[in-house]
Every structure is written in C-alpha cells, then in structure tokens.
Amino acid sequence: MAESPITPGSKDFAAWYQDVVLQGDLAEPAEIVKGCMVIKPNGYAIWEILQRELDTRFKALGHQNVYFPLLIPESFLKREAEHVEGFAPELAVVTIAGGKKLEEPYVIRPTSETIVGHFFAKWIQSWRDLPVLVNQWANVVRWELRTRMFLRTTEFLWQEGHTAHSNHQEAIEEVLRILDVYAEVAEDIMAMPVIKGVKTRAEKFAGALRSYSIEAMMRNGLALQAGTSHDLGQNFGKAFDVKFQSKEGQLDYVWQTSWGVSTRLIGGLVMSHSDDKGLVLPPKLAPVKAVIVPIYRKEEEKGPVLEAAHRIAKEVGAKVDEREGQTPGAKFFHWERRGVPVVMELGPRDLASGNIVLKRRDTGVKEIVPQANVAARLAEVLDAMQKDLFNAAKERMKSNTLVANSLAEVEEILSDVTAEKGGGKFVMAHIKDDPICDARLKEFKATIRNIPLVDEYDGGGKCIVTGEDVDRRVVVAKSY
C-alpha cells in the first residue's frame, strides 16, 4: 500500500487513529459495504493471537466451542422484553430468501442469547446437565449509525460465551471468573490496563440482571469498554423455558451468563500504545517480533551480509527484509509504522565488528549487541518492552484520573473533552447507581463507566447528584 504521512495525534486524534490503522496495514474501510471493514493480514494476525490467548483460557476453565446459526427467527428477539427493546433499532433483517418473501423474517444475529436459549431448553432437563459452558467465535451485525474501524463497525468479529447454571451464586462466580480472564488478557498480553467493575443499571446489557465490564483508557483519555460479562439471571431461562429438575426434584429455571470481547480490542490496542510514527505493538501480540534489515553497498558485500542476516534471523526467530530496490531507510520506516517491536540493522560494519544493531520501537533507542548475545538480548528487550508499555499505559491512566466531589467539578473536567481534541479524564466521584444520575451525566455526554469491584479510593460518601449514601466512588468518563 502507499505509505502516507500520519496525522499527529495532538492535532486530530480521530484522524491519527485512522492513519495508524491504515498505515499499520491492519484494516481498511470496505467502502462498498456500509460501515464494514476489511481486516488485512497484519490486523487479522493480531486477532488470531488474541483468539488463541482467550480460547486456551476459556478451555482451561472447562468451556467448549460451538456454533449457532447466523440467522435467528425474528420472534425470538421479542421473547425477552428488554432485549428486543435494546436491540431492535440496530437489527438487519432478512425478509426475502430463495426469491420468496419469508413467512417469518430472520434477523442477522446481533448477539445469540435468544437462539442459545432455545437450544439450552432442548439440552437441559436435569441438574446433572448443568453447568453448560459453551463459547462461539462468530461474526455479528449491528446497524450502528456511526462507525469507526475496529471500535464500532456494522459487522464485527467476537467471541460470545454462554453458560447455564443451577443457581445464581455459581452463575455470578462464572461472570467474575471470565471478567478476570478478560482483564488478564488485556493487561498481560495487550499491555492495556483496565478497571474491572459493574455497569450501572442504566448501562447494563439489554436483558441482563447485571453487567460487568473492563474499562480501559485510551491515549486521548476517553474510556473504551473492552469486554463485558453479564449475569443474565433467569431472564432468558424464563423467556425460552429453560428448566431443569433439581436434586430435590423441584423444577426451576436455569441461571445464565453471557460474555464477550470483540475485534474492538484491536482498536484499544492501537489507542493504547501507538504514536505519531505509527503502530506500536506489545511483543506478545506482534505477529512479527523482530525484523533484520540487511545493509550493503557493493555487490560483494551483499552475499556475506545476507548470509549472516539469515543465520541470525533463524537463531532468534526474526524476519529478514531482503526486498530489492528499497533503501534501508525506507525499510526502517516501513516496519516502524507496522509496529514491529524490534528492528535490527546488519551491515558490513557489523560483520567486521561481530555486532548487530537493535532498535526498540517504543523508545526508539538503538543499542549495539555482539552477535553472539543477540538471541538473549532480544528476548530481554522484548520482555522489557512488554512491561514498559504496560507501565506507561498504567501511569497515563493514573495521571489522568482525578477525584471530584461535586457534579460541577465533574462537568468542568469533562465538558470540553472530545475524541478529536482529547484531554479526557477518568473522574472518580460518589454517584448512586440510579438512572437519574446516569441521565444527569449524559447532559454533558459523560457516562458512569463502571463501579469498580475494588475500591482504591476513600470508601463511602454522599452521592453528588442525589445526596444519598453510596459505598464507593465510580468511574465517570467520556467514552467510545
């Protein structure tokens, strides 16, 4: 693809984001299909790594993968009142198939709780059948009015876990266990710090009893909901008649959960670490961890340089960029904007000295390393970079988190914030989980991101909207 300049993030954050995604060769707008994108090899490879990290964790916890139909009878959506209300505006519906108008239209799944509920009812009769722990990797469609690559597209890829349990306690444990998995992958693999918490009742998933989320802070200070885990209670069990007979012989509805993360994570990744030079990938998620750029002037230098480059590349698991007709400088820029964690330079000088030059993507620091030590040193550098990226993101989140003790304070901090200009903050304030409070914040386009599970502040206080007692501060921010 053509390599163009990247708009500085300080000038226009939204344009910067778009440029980084494009220049990093992660994806491009589909253009011919409204609101959709094409995920390119460099982007899909990251998704595959995320899939692997998540999938192995799900399986270790006893979940199995399944696949449900893309099309769901329209009537299914209507069985759970809140659910249909929440999703109706963004449904794509199939009304004609095989040249004939369908008697009952199908909706393209926006999420699968309903069709899963239908089958759970067939699969579950006894307490012995529980728990049911399944997950599917799938695409879903939600007709959003405004889209941004990875962050919100009409069609997106995700995983959706669906489980059924014999009691509420067990379901809640499942919900929190998965929230931990999400937080672990976000922090340890993506180097993206998150806050685990409960969504307010106003912000919960349509049809859930309670929703839990992990919230991350992007470079512009906006919040990104990076994953959700829902306690569905018995709502879908009742809607789809999913009953089981307990040990004691009683009939009861199952307690269900559902949880998901999507390709949105890639958007979060971009907005957590990348800079004005382009993409920055944490080593654990980088499809290519290191590239060797061979340098030679004369034809007689080429052979020995390439030979050494391939020998070292094989030893350390790097890729050699031996494209002809490109100067080393052009290659450095190429890999830099694609986010490769370490680029190595190897030329006649290094051959003579027995060294090689290593350059870290995040800091831009170059170091000269004896070729004999390069494997060990590369591993150290990648490890350090992974940790440093996390710490830098954590520090940024910390320094952009403020405590406020009145609504006016919250409004003053957040009122001027936009995705383009940046300057976003997380504001910790005492606010009650009451739709009145959510509505009040919405007046200046802020939301309660979540009520943290762990209170790292000063405990209880008076709600800054209603004056009632609440037991901890909540995270208020503007978000994607």
Next chain:
RNA sequence: CGGGGCGUGGCUCAGCUUGGUAGAGCGCCUGGUUCGGGACCAGGAGGUCGGAGGUUCGAAUCCUCUCGCCCCGACCA
C-alpha cells in the same frame, strides 16, 4: 436519522465558478547508478472523473436522484 465536509489513475490532490472530452506529485513497471533513517537518472504503463438519469452539438464541470466515506450529534462490543 439531523448538520458539515468529500468522492477525479494504486495514494494525495488540482481542474469545476466562466461546459470543448483529463493533469501534478507520490506509488507502480524496465534499465542503470545507489544503499548505516523515506535515493537518483532515463524510459514506460495506468483514469474517461462514485453511480444513474437529465440539459446540451458537446458534461469531470450545469440540474435531479442515488451510493459511499470522513467529522459533529442521538445509539452502541
């Protein structure tokens, strides 16, 4: 869906006001010289101007409709 901006070789854009049948830079191809942070020279390929309709002798340019993209708002993983 409301407001704003925009669709012209692969990319970024000029041309449109004052209609006459398409340009630049970058990229691409070939050859040569280069090569430690975006190389240079020479030659070459590539578009009928988002799409449809209309006005006209003639439309990238004017009119109507339509599709899509970006930004702002309402909705959201």
